Structures are given as structure tokens and as C-alpha cells.
Amino acid sequence: MLFTGHVTWDQFFLLLGTGIVDGAILAPACLGFSLQFGITNYVNFAYGEAMTFSAFMAWVFGVEKFHLGFVQYVLVAGLITALGSLLIGALIYTPFYNRRPQLLYLLVLTFATALILAALYVIIWGEAPHVLAYPDGASNTHYIGPFLVTNIELIFIAISVLILAGIYALLKYTTLGKIMRAMSDDRSLATVCGLPINLVSNATWFITGFLGGIAGVVLGLHSYGFDTTLGDGFVYLVFAAVIIGGIGRSLGAVVGALIIGLVFELSSLIVGSALTPVAVFAVLVLIMLFRPEGLLGSTGRSAFSRA
Amino acid sequence: MSSTPPRAHALEVRNLSCSFSGLQAVRDLSLTLEPGSFVGLIGPNGAGKTTLLECISGHNRKYAGRVFLEGMETTKWPPHKIGGMGVIRTFQVARPFAKLTILSNLMTGPRHQKGEALIPAILGNWHAEQREHLRVAWSWLQRFELEAAGDSYGGQLSGGQERLAELSRAMMAEPTMLLLDEPFAGVSPVNRMRLAEYLKKVSRERSLTVLMVEHRLEFIERLCSRVVVMAEGGIIADGQMSEVKQDKRVLEAYLGVV
Amino acid sequence: MTSPTLIYVITILILICVNSIAALGFNLQFAEAGIVNLAYIMLVAVGAYMTGIAAVGPPPPGDLVTHYIGGFQWPFPWDLLFGIACAVAFALLLGLVALRRLRHDYLALALVSILQGMQILVGTNTRLFNGITGITGVPAPGGDLPLLQSQLVFLGVAVVCLVLTYTFLSRITRSPLGRVLKAIREDEEAAASLGKYTVLFKLTAFAVGGGIAGLSGGLFAMYAGGWSSTAWLPQEGLILLASVIIGGRGRNLGVVVGTVVTVGLIQQLSGFLPLPQGLSVTILPQLQVMLLGALIIVFLWLRPEGILPEQKERFEKISLDPVPAVSAAVGAGAGHPSDTRQS
Numbered sequence: 001m002l003f004t005g006h007v008t009w010d011q012f013f014l015l016l017g018t019g020i021v022d023g024a025i026l027a028p029a030c031l032g033f034s035l036q037f038g039i040t041n042y043v044n045f046a047y048g049e050a051m052t053f054s055a056f057m058a059w060v061f062g063v064e065k066f067h068l069g070f071v072q073y074v075l076v077a078g079l080i081t082a083l084g085s086l087l088i089g090a091l092i093y094t095p096f097y098n099r100r101p102q103l104l105y106l107l108v109l110t111f112a113t114a115l116i117l118a119a120l121y122v123i124i125w126g127e128a129p130h131v132l133a134y135p136d137g138a139s140n141t142h143y144i145g146p147f148l149v150t151n152i153e154l155i156f157i158a159i160s161v162l163i164l165a166g167i168y169a170l171l172k173y174t175t176l177g178k179i180m181r182a183m184s185d186d187r188s189l190a191t192v193c194g195l196p197i198n199l200v201s202n203a204t205w206f207i208t209g210f211l212g213g214i215a216g217v218v219l220g221l222h223s224y225g226f227d228t229t230l231g232d233g234f235v236y237l238v239f240a241a242v243i244i245g246g247i248g249r250s251l252g253a254v255v256g257a258l259i260i261g262l263v264f265e266l267s268s269l270i271v272g273s274a275l276t277p278v279a280v281f282a283v284l285v286l287i288m289l290f291r292p293e294g295l296l297g298s299t300g301r302s303a304f305s306r307a
Numbered sequence: 308m309s310s311t312p313p314r315a316h317a318l319e320v321r322n323l324s325c326s327f328s329g330l331q332a333v334r335d336l337s338l339t340l341e342p343g344s345f346v347g348l349i350g351p352n353g354a355g356k357t358t359l360l361e362c363i364s365g366h367n368r369k370y371a372g373r374v375f376l377e378g379m380e381t382t383k384w385p386p387h388k389i390g391g392m393g394v395i396r397t398f399q400v401a402r403p404f405a406k407l408t409i410l411s412n413l414m415t416g417p418r419h420q421k422g423e424a425l426i427p428a429i430l431g432n433w434h435a436e437q438r439e440h441l442r443v444a445w446s447w448l449q450r451f452e453l454e455a456a457g458d459s460y461g462g463q464l465s466g467g468q469e470r471l472a473e474l475s476r477a478m479m480a481e482p483t484m485l486l487l488d489e490p491f492a493g494v495s496p497v498n499r500m501r502l503a504e505y506l507k508k509v510s511r512e513r514s515l516t517v518l519m520v521e522h523r524l525e526f527i528e529r530l531c532s533r534v535v536v537m538a539e540g541g542i543i544a545d546g547q548m549s550e551v552k553q554d555k556r557v558l559e560a561y562l563g564v565v
Numbered sequence: 566m567t568s569p570t571l572i573y574v575i576t577i578l579i580l581i582c583v584n585s586i587a588a589l590g591f592n593l594q595f596a597e598a599g600i601v602n603l604a605y606i607m608l609v610a611v612g613a614y615m616t617g618i619a620a621v622g623p624p625p626p627g628d629l630v631t632h633y634i635g636g637f638q639w640p641f642p643w644d645l646l647f648g649i650a651c652a653v654a655f656a657l658l659l660g661l662v663a664l665r666r667l668r669h670d671y672l673a674l675a676l677v678s679i680l681q682g683m684q685i686l687v688g689t690n691t692r693l694f695n696g697i698t699g700i701t702g703v704p705a706p707g708g709d710l711p712l713l714q715s716q717l718v719f720l721g722v723a724v725v726c727l728v729l730t731y732t733f734l735s736r737i738t739r740s741p742l743g744r745v746l747k748a749i750r751e752d753e754e755a756a757a758s759l760g761k762y763t764v765l766f767k768l769t770a771f772a773v774g775g776g777i778a779g780l781s782g783g784l785f786a787m788y789a790g791g792w793s794s795t796a797w798l799p800q801e802g803l804i805l806l807a808s809v810i811i812g813g814r815g816r817n818l819g820v821v822v823g824t825v826v827t828v829g830l831i832q833q834l835s836g837f838l839p840l841p842q843g844l845s846v847t848i849l850p851q852l853q854v855m856l857l858g859a860l861i862i863v864f865l866w867l868r869p870e871g872i873l874p875e876q877k878e879r880f881e882k883i884s885l886d887p888v889p890a891v892s893a894a895v896g897a898g899a900g901h902p903s904d905t906r907q908s
Contacts, residue, residue, distance in 0.1 A: 045603070045671045045677060096866065105604035105865050106600045107673045108806065111603050112865075115800050116858035123844075230798075236681030239674045247671060274690040277682040285662050289674060292666040366754060390760030398758075404751035407744070411878045414741070415748045418760045422741035425769050429736050437741065439882075458877060461751075480759050492780045 008271050009146075015265040017147035023261025024160035025054040025218050027232075029240045030253035031167055032211030038184035038248035039204045040105055042093055046114035047212055048235030054221030055132070055230055056125055056214035059115050062133040070135040074159075078179070078213035085209020088113065090202045098198070121228040129225040132217070161225025163214060164254060167207075171250065176203060184248060237264065240284045255296060259283065317516040318363065319486055323372035324540075326357055328387070331440040332358040332368070334540040342377075343514040345507075347521060347531035347548075354537040357399055358522045360486050363518075364396040365389040380565040391418060397490060399520075401453070401469035403449035403461030409472050410457040416479025447475040448463065451501070466493030470501065478509070484516040491523055492513060503529055524548075536560070574656025575716045577833050582723035583784045586730050587823040588808040590777030593734060594808075594812035596875070597743060599750030600664070603671040604680035605778060606802035609653045610664035613796065614687075614784035616648030620787070632692040633700060641706040645783040652779025653772050660771040665764055680799065688794025699793025703786045709811060719788060720732035726784060727821075730777055734817055737773070744878065746770055747815070768903060798853045804832065807857040810864050813871030822872055831856055 029051065036044050054077045060066075062073035096109060138152040171177035180199050183190045191197055219227045219234055239261050245256025260280060267279030287294065325333040326343060333355040340346055348356050361367035362376055367384035373382045376394055391394075398526040403412050409489045417440045422433030448454045451471040457462060464472060477485060490506070491499050503526050509529075510517050521527055527534055536544040536551055539561040544551045551557055589607055594600045602608075618635030625631075639647065659679070663672055688697055707718030738745050748756045749763050757763050786792040804827050812823020831853055840846065864871065 008794065037670075043674050070572040070727070092862070099866075101865065101869065104599060104669060104673075105594075105869060107601045107670060108605065108810065109862060109865055110798075111677075111806070112803065112858040114805050116855045119854040122851045232681060236678040236685075239678035240682075243671060243675055243678070247674070248833065263873045275686070277686040277690065281679060281682055284675065284678065286661050288667060289665070292668075292671065343758070364758060366758070384672050384752070386757040389764045390758050391762070392760075395760075396758050402755040404748045404755065406751055407747055410880050411747075413745055413878075414878075415744055415761075416759055417755065420741045423745055423761075423766075425742065425773070428742040429733065431736060431740070433741060436573050438881075441880055442883050442885070449885060460877075466701035473808055476759070487861055491779065528873075 001097065004075070006191070012266075012269065013146040014148055014260070015269060017149055017153075018263035019265035020147075020258070021153045021156055021222075021305055022264055023148070023258035024157045025215065025222055026237060026241055026257035026261055027160050027254045028163045028211045028218075030245070030257040031164065031217035031250060032208035032215070033186075033238050034242050034245070034248055034250060034253035035167075035180070035204060035211075037242075038250075039090070039180050040093065040201050041097065041103075041187065042110055044115060045107070045110045046088070046117055047238065048231030049087055049114050049117040049121070050081055050209055050212040051216030051219055051234065052121060052226075052228055052231035053084060054078060054216030054228055056121065056130070057213075058068050058132055058217040058220060067133075067253075068135070073133070074214065074217050077217050078210050081213030082206045082210035085212065085243045086202060086206040089205025089209075093205070094198055095244070097201075097215045118228065118232065127227055129227050130220075131218050133285070134221065152221060159214060159218060163211060167211070167250070176200065180204060188209065205299045236278065240280050243285045243294060244283060246297030249294065249296045252294055252296035256294070259295075291301045316340065317367035318342070318518065319373075319375040320359075320363065321373040323359070323362055323369060323370055324357075325362055326391055327358075327367075331540055333362065333374075336537075336541055338535065338542065340516055340517055340518060343510075344533060345510050345517045345519070345531050347519050347527035347533060347534045348537065349521065349527060350537035350543075353539075355540040359487055359537070360396060360488055360518070360520060363389075364394065364486055366396075366450060367485030374456060390446050390480070393418070393481065394486065394490040395477040395480050395482040396486035397470075397473050397477055399492075400486040401473045401493070403464065403469050403472050403476070403483060407456050407461055409448070409453060409461060409464070410441075410444055412461050412472055413447060413476050413479050414440060414445075416440075418480050431541075435561065441447070444475075445562070446481060447478060450505070451475060451498070453476070467495045467498050470506065474478060474502070482515065485518070486522075487519040489522065491521060491526055499526075506530060518539055525559055571606045572716055573712060575713075575720050577829055579716070579720050579723050579788060580832070581824055581828050582720070582727045583781050583788065584804065584808065584828045586723075586727055586784070587778060587781035588780040588805045588812075588820045588824050589734055590781065592809045592814060592817065592820045593737070593770055593777070594774035596766050596773045596809060597738060597750065598746040598774075599753075600665075600767055600771060601669055601801070602675040602676055602771070602774075603673055603802065603806070605805060606797045607676075608652050608656055608778035608801065609681075609785070609802075610687075610792070610797035612648040612652040612776075612782030614648075614781070614782075615651035616644050616695045616783030617703045617786045617792050618694065619647040619721065620644035620703050621700060627820035631695055631698075633695040634693055640703075641787075642686070645780070645787070648786075649776050649779040652782065653776040658679075658771045659766065659775075660768045664767045664771060665865025669823035671719040672829045677799070684794060684798070690725060694792075697794055697795070699791055700786070700792040703791050705787040705790070723784060723788075723894055724875075725804045726780060730780065730867070731817060731821070734777075738815075738817065739878075742766070768826055803854060803857050803861075804828070806829075807861050809871075810861050810869075811871055813873035813875065815875030816871070816873050819871050819873030819875075826872075827857060 003273050033044065034046050036042055040163055052301040057077035057080050058073050064217050068076060079117050134152065138150065140151050141148055143255045171181055182195060183197065183200060185219050216231065220230060223230065241256035242253055244259055245252030264276050264280050316339045320336060320338040323333055323336045336359065337430060350356055358367060362370045365384050368383045373380060375381065376389065376392065400481055420425050421436050448457050453471060454470060456507050461472065470490060474490060489563065491502065494502060507530055509515065512531055533546065534548050534551045535542055536557050542556045544554040591605045594602045594605065601850055619637045619639045621636055623636030657680045663675055667675060688696055696702055705719055706722055707715045710718060725826055725861065745756065745761050745766050749766055753763050807821055808823035808827045811826055813819025836849060
């Protein structure tokens with residue numbers, strides 16, 4: 001037996017499968033967050049709020065008002081969140097950055113924005129739980145190999161893979177993606193080269209807003225009933241995953257997401273489900289102590305290099 | 308330790324290699340400096356001069372090879388330990404603390420101040436020592452005619468004043484060795500002469516060891532008893548300026564370019 | 566003045582004192598040492614919980630719902646001191662992990678991540694501190710006196726704590742320690758090159774700030790009679806951040822002024838304003854959070870130095886013997902710096 005006590009292989013595979021699903025849900029969010037940091041230099045504490053917003057948009061369009069179909073409301077919520085992200089980015093974040101404030105004020109700005117948005121959501125949607133509309137047969141289960149999964153979990157994984165592939169293609173093959181990577185590598189050099197910094201920053205806010213938006217809807221579906229704290233309860237896993245993978249690294253974000261997903265689920269076998277945050281911290285602490293630049297972070301100067 | 312070199316060397320670098328972003332900045336470089344020597348480090352842009360300085364000062368610790376300072380192995384020591392033993396560097400672009408006044412900048416210089424620990428800071432029994440430091444600080448300001456700027460913020464100075472303030476701050480630390488990265492860049496011609504004379508005088512008086520990266524050969528010629536020429540991460544010539552000037556490889560790699 | 570009004574005024578003064586203490590500790594970490602600890606409220610919570618479990622007794626026998634560690638029934642001020650000590654220990658531990666090698670933005674991220682995780686761990690997942698209900702029945706000094714007197718006693722305690730904290734911090738910020746902290750905030754690499762062990766300095770500021778957070782937390786718990794997970798949500802930390810940004814970061818007096826603005830004007834007096842039609846009173850806390858957040862952004866944009874900006878360090882002017890400037894002194898050998906070296 002792998003574990004002491006009464007853990008069976010069935011349970012193990014169940015949790016392993018759930019961990020992979022968790023990782024798949026986390027991955028687009030982590031990728032979006034990581035891209036934001038890499039390209040705009042903002043550590044966006046309001047990212048959880050973008051996810052919450054999107055879940056509520058999905059509720060508005062799927063349940064409350066328009067009764068759109070599954071695919072439609074996922075896309076509509078994602079797009080509206082992307083627009084919201086663009087709006088805040090273009091009106092507040094980018095102009096503020098261009099005033100060349102001390103870097104720690106960037107952190108304060110997004111933190112304040114996050115709390116403003118969170119308060120606004122409570123005013124609009126209250127504190128009661130909301131439930132999204134599920135496609136037919138969402139909770140039907142299948143065995144895929146040793147894994148017992150539901151249809152909706154397969155959909156989550158499909159969405160995640162689609163998004164990751166899309167972002168990969170964007171970064172690899174389009175001009176926009178190439179400029180994004182150039183800015184991420186060396187912003188000042190990109191500026192000197194006359195690249196359209198502001199335009200690409202705003203495009204980044206839009207794209208990453210879309211990623212966060214899709215992640216938010218998926219998260220809302222995954223949690224079967226959510227309130228305005230949806231994003232907050234989740235985003236700390238995103239932060240942890242991104243630090244573990246290497247902040248600003250696209251692949252690192254995905255790897256970190258998978259690690260956190262697996263740690264989060266599998267650790268419940270050892271420490272019990274109440275203490276899974278402890279397991280996440282343990283991994284985070286190990287990384288902070290021994291590899292502060294993250295698993296896939298750059299091997300350049302880590303302690304002192306400036307953002 | 309069998310590896311401890313003779314005490315005589317102020318600095319010994321053995322087979323140092325350093326690369327970042329896939330670029331080999333320093334390759335297998337070895338160098339020794341005698342105590343009290345004033346050594347110039349020249350070479351074309353990208354020769355690895357600043358990287359070498361950063362490896363010695365501990366600001367870059369991703370290197371292979373070994374470094375000894377005053378006979379002690381300091382390989383991969385963090386910068387505060389190297390600064391703490393009196394090996395003080397200045398930066399290629401002067402870095403005064405922007406939101407501290409010039410006088411405050413200088414007052415951060417002295418090493419191991421009494422009032423830097425929590426308990427003495429609370430008890431307040433550091434004032435006598437601070438007065439001593441303050442005297443020295445004022446005299447530095449006077450020397451570089453920065454008295455009037457003493458109360459301005461570090462971020463408000465001209466480029467040349469920044470350099471002088473940074474050097475004064477370094478001198479406040481009572482260094483045994485200075486690692487200077489282009490100390491004359493941006494300094495006005497008048498202050499340049501002053502700075503040169505002063506470096507010459509102070510290094511002699513205190514038998515300071517100085518390793519100075521500089522592009523202006525006139526100052527290298529004036530100050531340095533020895534010149535080390537780097538190109539593509541290695542040393543291509545080492546000796547007196549007059550000898551180095553004749554070296555064919557140097558002319559090709561460096562003087563020809565300039 | 567009628568008694569309820571008087572008590573209300575005393576309440577506001579107490580809140581201003583305790584919030585000022587918390588904001589001063591945050592200021593030390595954030596503005597002096599440049600550690601962007603947006604999870605500072607977690608240190609406040611450590612002080613509050615630990616003071617609470619030191620002050621109250623164990624859960625009554627037969628009560629299967631209530632569960633928490635501790636329950637020592639220590640009298641004031643030992644419960645408060647215990648809370649402070651625990652907060653310092655927690656800050657040291659956290660600092661040892663996080664401050665050693667992380668860049669400032671990673672650090673902020675890691676700390677907020679830890680705050681969110683701790684919220685879930687302590688607030689919902691475990692019963693270390695009685696889960697979501699938290700610790701109740703924490704006694705306050707003078708709590709068994711009649712209302713007005715007990716409020717006055719607590720105000721006295723709060724004022725004394727504020728004065729002590731303020732004096733303590735002023736001594737730090739005006740010392741060479743404070744100067745090095747500011748230098749690290751400005752340029753850690755340059756400070757290290759001068760031989761300053763920057764990690765140790767930051768750890769000092771982090772632990773001292775943690776202790777002050779613990780003090781404020783203990784006072785909060787005593788004053789409110791308890792502490793639960795809703796008391797340390799990130800938005801509770803926002804008011805401290807706002808106090809520092811609005812009042813003037815890096816200036817202790819400014820922080821107190823900022824707290825008067827945030828607690829006195831926004832948190833308390835805004836309750837008297839008429840609400841827009843169709844909005845219920847229950848959303849008042851949300852409106853206050855939005856107002857605080859908006860003020861932070863406005864100040865960052867228009868006046869990042871705050872109402873009372875950080876002061877320059879004042880030194881006495883020492884008159885030296887006239888020393889000729891360097892150009893003239895060549896060869897003269899009358900070098901003042903070398904004459905006055907102190908080692």
C-alpha cells in the first residue's frame with residue numbers, strides 16, 4: 001500500500017484525477033496572472049475579482065436574464081470580463097505606470113482596486129450563494145483508465161487545453177505575441193526599440209482578462225454555488241502556483257498550477273482535507289527557501305534584480 | 308586551509324567564469340592585486356569588466372571559480388559580507404539613496420554603527436559615535452563642495468554630484484579596497500580633476516587597494532600603476548600603461564575601436 | 566454632553582488610538598523598511614487570537630461546539646504581553662522564510678497568498694481558534710466597572726499604549742537603524758554594498774512591526790470582547806494602508822493624522838450621511854471600503870507623499886576648520902577625512 005490507514009487505490013486515483021482537474025482549472029488563471037506580471041509589471045491582486053466578476057456575468061447571462069446556452073454564456077462572460085480588465089488597465093493601471101511611480105505603489109494600487117471591486121460586488125449581488133446553469137448530463141460519470149470523472153470535469157479539462165494551446169499559438173506565432181514576449185524579457189529594451197508598449201499592455205489586459213474570465217466561470221461551475229468571495233478563496237492558490245512555477249514564466253505558471261492542484265488534493269490523504277492549505281504553504285515555503293525564483297524561473301540574479 | 312594563498316594579495320581571482328542570458332561575460336579569468344596598488348581595468352564595451360567587479364563584490368554570485376580577498380576565500384559571499392570587510396564598490400550608474408538627503412546618504416556609510424542595532428537605537432546611546440561620523444561627513448561634503456547640497460535629496464543631484472556623493476559614502480565606510488565602476492563618467496571637467504587628485508591622494512595615504520573600471524585613458528594613465536586590459540571576458544594585456552599601449556592585441560581589440 | 570454621546574466620542578477615540586498603533590507598525594514595515602506587507606492584518610490577528618486565548622478560560626465542560634487552544638485565564642497585562650510575544654515570534658518565522666531571498670513583489674504576493682490561506686485554515690477549516698465563531702468573552706481591563714468608567718479606563722490604556730508605541734518608533738526612525746532601513750527601502754543592493762546585512766535589518770523591522778501589530782490586535786480583541794475570522798479579512802487591512810498612504814508614509818505623526826481621517830471621518834462620520842435612495846444601511850461597510858480604496862488611489866495619483874510628507878533627517882551643522890577644496894589641496898596633505906577617522 002502506498003499510504004498507511006484505510007486509503008485505497010480507488011481513493012488515490014480519485015484524488016489524483018481531481019488534482020489534475022484542479023490543475024486544469026488553475027492553469028488558465030495562473031497563465032493570465034503570470035502574463036500580466038511579465039508584460040505590465042503589475043502584480044494584480046485584483047485578479048481574483050476578475051474571476052468573481054466573470055462567474056457572476058455567467059450567472060446573469062445564463063440564469064438570471066438571457067438564458068444563453070452553455071458555450072454562449074461562457075464566451076460572453078469571458079469577453080465582458082476581458083473588456084472590464086481592459087477598461088481598468090487602460091484607464092488606471094497603464095497611465096499610472098507611465099507616471100513612473102515607485103514600484104511598491106503598483107502593488108498598493110492593485111490591492112486597493114481589488115478591495116473596491118469586492119465591495120462593489122457585495123453591493124450588487126449580496127452575500128447569498130448563486131448557482132450557474134449546467135449543461136445536460138454534466139454530472140454523469142465515466143471511467144477513463146483508473147480515473148472516475150464527470151462530464152463537466154472533462155469539459156473543464158477541454159477548455160483548459162484549448163486556452164493553453166491558444167495562448168501558446170499567440171505567443172509563438174503572432175506579432176503581438178512576439179512583442180509580448182519581448183516586453184516580458186526586457187521592458188526597457190522593448191521601449192527603446194520603439195515597440196508599441198501601451199498598445200501591447202492594453203492588449204495584455206484584454207487577453208489576460210479573458211483568461212481570468214474563463215477561469216472564473218469554470219471555477220463557478222466547479223464550486224456548485226458561489227458568492228462574491230469566489231475569487232478570493234481561489235486566487236491564493238493562483239499566487240502560490242505562480243510563485244512555485246516562476247513568476248512571469250508562462251510554462252512555469254502551468255507547471256505550478258498542476259503541482260498545486262495535485263498537492264491540494266493528494267495532501268488530504270495525509271493531513272486531512274481541513275489542512276490542505278497547510279500543504280500548499282509547505283510547498284510554497286520550500287520554494288521560497290530553496291528556489292525563490294521558482295521552478296522554471298530565470299537563473300539570473302534573483303535577490304536584487306529590479307522589476 | 309591548503310588553498311589559502313599567501314597573505315600578500317589584496318585580491319586574488321582564480322579561474323573565474325560567469326555567464327548570463329546565454330552570454331559568456333567572463334571566461335576563465337585569473338588576476339591578483341597587491342595591497343595598495345591602484346589598478347585600472349579597461350577594455351571595449353561588453354568585455355566583462357563590470358561583471359568581474361560584480362563577481363568580486365558579491366552582487367553577482369552565479370559564477371564558477373574562486374575569489375580571495377586579503378587572503379580569505381570570499382567565493383560566492385553575499386555583498387554585505389564583502390562590504391562588511393571593507394571592500395566597497397561603487398556603481399556604473401551612481402546610486403545614491405534617492406529619498407535620503409546627501410548627508411544622510413553619507414551617514415549610512417560607516418560600517419557597524421552602534422545605533423544600527425535595535426536595543427542601542429531604542430536606548431539612544433549612539434549619539435556620541437554619530438557626532439564623530441558627522442564630522443567626517445561634513446568634511447567630505449566640504450572637500451567636494453557639496454555642503455550646500457547636504458540637505459537636498461539624493462535624487463536631486465546632478466550626475467557628477469551623484470558620483471561624488473556615492474564616492475564619499477563609500478569612503479565613509481573606511482574601505483580597505485575600492486571597486487570603482489567608471490567613477491569619472493558624468494562628472495564635470497573641474498570635478499573630474501579634483502576627483503582624480505583626490506583618489507590619488509587618499510589611496511596613497513591609506514594604502515587603499517583600488518580596482519577601477521574606466522574608459523578615459525587619461526585618468527588611467529594618471530592614477531594607475533598597472534593596467535589590466537579585458538576583451539571578450541578574458542585578460543589580453545596586463546602591465547604599465549606604456550607597455551600596454553604598445554601591445555598589438557590591445558590595439559586591435561580596444562584602442563583601434565576607440 | 567449626554568452620556569450616550571460621550572460614550573460614542575470615547576469609542577471613536579479608542580478606535581483611533583488602537584488603529585493608530587496598528588497603522589504605525591504597518592508604517593515601520595511598509596514605509597521605513599519598504600516591505601510591502603499587505604498581509605499585515607494577519608499579524609494583528611495573531612496578537613488578537615493569542616491575547617484572547619490567554620485571557621479567557623477553557624471552554625465549559627459539556628460544550629461540544631466550542632473548541633480552541635489555550636484558555637489560560639491570565640490577567641491583564643499578561644494576556645496582552647503574551648499576544649505581543651506570539652506576534653513577534655510569528656513575524657520572525659514568517660520573515661525568516663520570506664525576507665531572505667524574495668524580491669519585493671514576490672514577497673508581497675507570497676504574503677497575501679499566506680493571508681488568504683490562513684483565513685481559510687483558521688476561519689473555516691480548523692478549530693484552533695473556534696473556527697468561524699472565533700474567541701468570545703475576552704475581558705478588558707476595567708470591564709467590570711459601569712459602562713462610562715470602563716470605557717474611560719480602556720481609553721486610558723489605549724492612549725498609554727499609543728504614546729509608548731509612538732515614542733518607541735520615533736526612537737527607531739531617528740536612529741542609524743531607521744536610516745539604514747530607509748536606505749534599504751531606496752536601494753537594497755547599494756545598502757548591501759556598504760556592508761549592511763539587509764536581511765537582518767528587514768527582519769528587525771518586520772518583527773518589531775509584528776509586535777506592534779500584536780499589541781493593536783490584543784487591544785482590539787479586548788475592546789470588542791472577542792475576535793473572529795471576519796475581523797481580519799483583507800479589507801480590514803485596507804484601513805491601515807489608507808491611514809499610512811493618506812496621512813504620510815514614513816512619518817509617524819502623519820500616520821496618526823491619517824488614522825484620524827480614516828477612522829474618524831470615513832468609518833464613523835460617514836454613518837451619519839444620508840444614503841442614496843434605494844440603498845440599505847447594510848451596504849455601508851462596503852461603501853466605506855470603496856471610499857477608502859478610492860482615496861488610496863487618488864492619493865497615489867495626486868499626492869503619494871501624503872498629507873504630512875516624510876521629513877528629512879536633521880543634523881547639527883558642524884563647523885570645520887576651513888579645508889581647501891581638493892583642487893587646491895593637492896600635495897598639501899591636510900586631508901580632513903583621514904585626520905578624523907575614528908576606527
